[in-house]
Amino acid sequence: MEWLWITGDCRLGCERTGVLVIWLGPVQWDGQHASFYACEPCLDRLKAQALACFMERQPASA
Known part of the structure; x- marks a missing residue:
């Protein structure tokens, strides 16, 4: 899958x-x-925050 990057405004946190x-x-x-x-x-x-959340939900290894 190819990502389509455009020039615009970040709405996620930095607001650049x-x-x-x-x-x-x-x-x-x-x-x-x-x-x-x-x-x-x-x-x-x-993505890092989502990965951390996913890892917290992983069952403990046997």
Whole structure:
């Protein structure tokens, strides 16, 4: 799968503008929708947080 990076605004945390970002999906809140984009450093941080969460849920090795 090829990722499509565009120049835009990071909405994930750093809120930098005019940087390469990738679309993560729509965000819905209170009946409204917005596109959600993240730059590579913020995406890497999100992936690390998700991995840590997944690892916490792993059953202990026998």
